[in-house]
Amino acid sequence: MCGIVGYIGNNLCKSYILKGLERLEYRGYDSAGFACLDTDTYRINHQKAEGQLINLINKLSDQAIDSHLGIGHTRWATHGKISEENAHPQLSCHKKVAVVHNGIIENHLDIRSNLEAKGHTFLSQTDSEVVAHLGEIISNKTTKDDVINIVTSLQGAYACLLMSSDCPETLIAIRKGSPLCIGLGHEQIIVASDPFAFAGQTNQVLFLPDQSFALISKNIVEVYDFSGHTLDVPISQVDITWQDDEKLGYKHIMLKEIYEQKNAIQATLSNCKQLDLTLWDQLGLTAQRVENLRSLALIGCGTSWHAGRIAQFFFEMICKVPTRVVLASEFRYAPFFHEENTLYCGISQSGETADTLECLRLLNTLDVPTMALTNVESSTMVRETGGFLLTKAGQEIAVASTKAFSTQLVALYWLAHRIALQKKYITMESMDRAHDDLLITAEILENSIEHYRIVIEEKLAPYYAQFKRFIFLGRHIGYPFAMEAALKLKEISYIFSQCYPAGELKHGPIALLDNDTPVILFSSLDERVYPKILSNAQEVKARNAHLVAFVFEGQDELQQLADCVFVFPKVHPLLAPLAMTGLMQYWVYSIANVLGCAIDKPRNLAKSVTVE
Ligand code: AGP
Numbered sequence: 132m133c134g135i136v137g138y139i140g141n142n143l144c145k146s147y148i149l150k151g152l153e154r155l156e157y158r159g160y161d162s163a164g165f166a167c168l169d170t171d172t173y174r175i176n177h178q179k180a181e182g183q184l185i186n187l188i189n190k191l192s193d194q195a196i197d198s199h200l201g202i203g204h205t206r207w208a209t210h211g212k213i214s215e216e217n218a219h220p221q222l223s224c225h226k227k228v229a230v231v232h233n234g235i236i237e238n239h240l241d242i243r244s245n246l247e248a249k250g251h252t253f254l255s256q257t258d259s260e261v262v263a264h265l266g267e268i269i270s271n272k273t274t275k276d277d278v279i280n281i282v283t284s285l286q287g288a289y290a291c292l293l294m295s296s297d298c299p300e301t302l303i304a305i306r307k308g309s310p311l312c313i314g315l316g317h318e319q320i321i322v323a324s325d326p327f328a329f330a331g332q333t334n335q336v337l338f339l340p341d342q343s344f345a346l347i348s349k350n351i352v353e354v355y356d357f358s359g360h361t362l363d364v365p366i367s368q369v370d371i372t373w374q375d376d377e378k379l380g381y382k383h384i385m386l387k388e389i390y391e392q393k394n395a396i397q398a399t400l401s402n403c404k405q406l407d408l409t410l411w412d413q414l415g416l417t418a419q420r421v422e423n424l425r426s427l428a429l430i431g432c433g434t435s436w437h438a439g440r441i442a443q444f445f446f447e448m449i450c451k452v453p454t455r456v457v458l459a460s461e462f463r464y465a466p467f468f469h470e471e472n473t474l475y476c477g478i479s480q481s482g483e484t485a486d487t488l489e490c491l492r493l494l495n496t497l498d499v500p501t502m503a504l505t506n507v508e509s510s511t512m513v514r515e516t517g518g519f520l521l522t523k524a525g526q527e528i529a530v531a532s533t534k535a536f537s538t539q540l541v542a543l544y545w546l547a548h549r550i551a552l553q554k555k556y557i558t559m560e561s562m563d564r565a566h567d568d569l570l571i572t573a574e575i576l577e578n579s580i581e582h583y584r585i586v587i588e589e590k591l592a593p594y595y596a597q598f599k600r601f602i603f604l605g606r607h608i609g610y611p612f613a614m615e616a617a618l619k620l621k622e623i624s625y626i627f628s629q630c631y632p633a634g635e636l637k638h639g640p641i642a643l644l645d646n647d648t649p650v651i652l653f654s655s656l657d658e659r660v661y662p663k664i665l666s667n668a669q670e671v672k673a674r675n676a677h678l679v680a681f682v683f684e685g686q687d688e689l690q691q692l693a694d695c696v697f698v699f700p701k702v703h704p705l706l707a708p709l710a711m712t713g714l715m716q717y718w719v720y721s722i723a724n725v726l727g728c729a730i731d732k733p734r735n736l737a738k739s740v741t742v743e
Contacts (some may be wrong), residue, residue, distance in 0.1 A: 132211075134204070134233065135292055136155065136324075138322075139302045144198055148167075162227055163218065165201065173299065175296050181214045203217035210259075213530075215601055223264050228293060234690050235289070236262065246264050269293065270295075270298065292421055294660075301348055304345045306342070308485070312337065371508075371667065379702070384529040388533045389713060395537065396573040397525035403545045414517075416500065425472045426472070428462075429458075430457050431484075435532075437611045442543035443707060450550040452552035459490045463490050475502070486740070488512060522542050537713075580717045588721055603620075604631055605630070607707065609654065612653055614705075617630035623727055625733070650671045654683060661686065680694070
């Protein structure tokens with residue numbers, strides 16, 4: 132993880148780098164740092180601060196350090212505790228070289244002991260510091276061979292930026308695994324983990340290919356592979372905008388994003404509809420291939436995995452395609468059995484999550500069809516998979532995913548219908564009905580928040596914020612939704628939340644029930660499932676536990692059993708989770724708000740997880 136930014140050009144590196152870091156803070160906010168070259172003394176000046184970027188900005192505010200060449204970093208700690216010594220930039224002996232790094236240098240201990248034996252002194256516990264010491268070979272006559280020398284020593288996945296006081300007109304960018312892109316401006320170049328860092332400054336972007344490096348001066352970018360061959364990398368035009376006023380009057384970005392869901396769903400749906408004629412092409416498929424599709428594998432992490440688990444029901448019930456949903460971090464190292472006519476779909480808001488990306492890369496080497504469902508058009512997954520489908524949630528900034536989740540459900544529900552239509556399992560009329568059902572459900576998602584907003588804010592959130600643990604239950608399509616609710620609560624409130632399939636309660640977890648552990652139960656609109664949910668609710672109440680139930684109109688028995696109920700209008704049974712999404716998120720958000728948690732940037736987390 133971590134966000135890195137580098138600048139070479141005019142004497143403005145501080146403002147460009149700090150602005151870039153602000154936009155990359157979603158990648159980690161354990162500490163931040165900045166270094167630039169003082170062109171009078173030819174020394175590297177640097178400053179670091181623990182905690183969020185604002186601490187670094189405050190430290191730098193009264194310091195007149197700036198220049199034509201600089202690098203910056205926002206950290207998500209992997210190796211070494213959160214401290215100023217472990218913050219980046221990391222420096223070599225005598226502070227000749229400064230490095231910012233995103234990724235993991237797997238053989239750092241070996242390199243470190245070799246360098247220590249040669250007299251190098253290390254000041255941090257990070258794996259990254261070795262790169263700074265290796266960088267000491269950089270001189271004013273630096274060539275690609277010096278960089279090749281450095282990369283040959285390194286194992287792992289990394290994106291690094293190096294600057295040396297001996298080589299004041301060059302910024303070195305190296306990429307293996309972790310993302311890195313170069314924004315080409317007029318007489319200035321900005322390098323960053325993600326093009327958001329320079330959105331608004333330039334839309335001319337050179338995406339550094341995997342296992343390559345660049346020697347960058349003010350006007351020239353030379354790109355080489357790790358064997359030293361020149362690479363002719365095309366310049367892409369990337370039109371992205373950055374919304375600076377992030378909260379727009381809301382107390383937290385997460386709250387704003389919860390309220391953006393209705394519009395995001397509508398935008399995602401109209402994007403899907405617009406694609407109709409070019410859809411299979413964009414997905415890297417053909418109509419024939421879709422008709423022959425025999426199975427699907429959905430791959431993701433966290434919330435995106437939950438969306439996949441819910442969508443499994445869409446694909447199996449609507450287009451009758453057997454579907455398995457795998458956690459990317461587990462799939463990557465499990466045995467692989469090739470199955471004909473299987474489509475592999477990575478689901479990822481960011482399109483950068485290393486676990487998911489590495490699975491897709493592995494699948495690409497096996498020559499099986501891959502696609503990505505993602506929210507970021509400029510992401511690595513879009514570039515590296517056979518095809519892609521976009522959710523149109525707009526920039527999702529809060530670490531806890533909200534609108535990305537609901538739009539993933541929408542896109543996957545729509546896709547399941549589109550495949551069913553292609554296979555002639557449904558008519559165009561059913562396709563249109565699915566579209567309308569999604570729009571109706573989006574209305575319910577938003578209206579239900581408004582309906583319960585005040586009672587949650589004034590009464591329920593303060594009450595539930597007193598509990599130290601919760602149990603979440605769901606069945607069938609409601610089980611992965613309950614997992615998502617439990618994840619959301621633990622992420623932003625740090626309250627211990629455990630989720631079980633409701634039917635499993637009696638097989639063990641029921642022993643956990645007591646007065647201090649509220650049970651949150653999500654009902655179902657499936658006629659076969661609802662009676663079983665009701666029995667599970669009765670089991671909970673028979674043990675005197677406190678029951679909160681998310682139910683649908685007409686489910687009177689369940690309503691009467693529960694200590695607290697949220698009632699929703701009926702929707703298509705497969706859309707029950709989507710209908711409940713907004714209120715579930717708002718209820719969880721409100722609890723975290725009462726507790727005064729850092730909702731948009733919860734402790735220990737980062738928005739985009741770019742290490743395995
Ligand atoms: C969601 O609230 C989490 N922050 C996290 O689980 C996230 O969904 C996961 O890291 C996957 O991210 P992606 O969708 O960008 O791949």
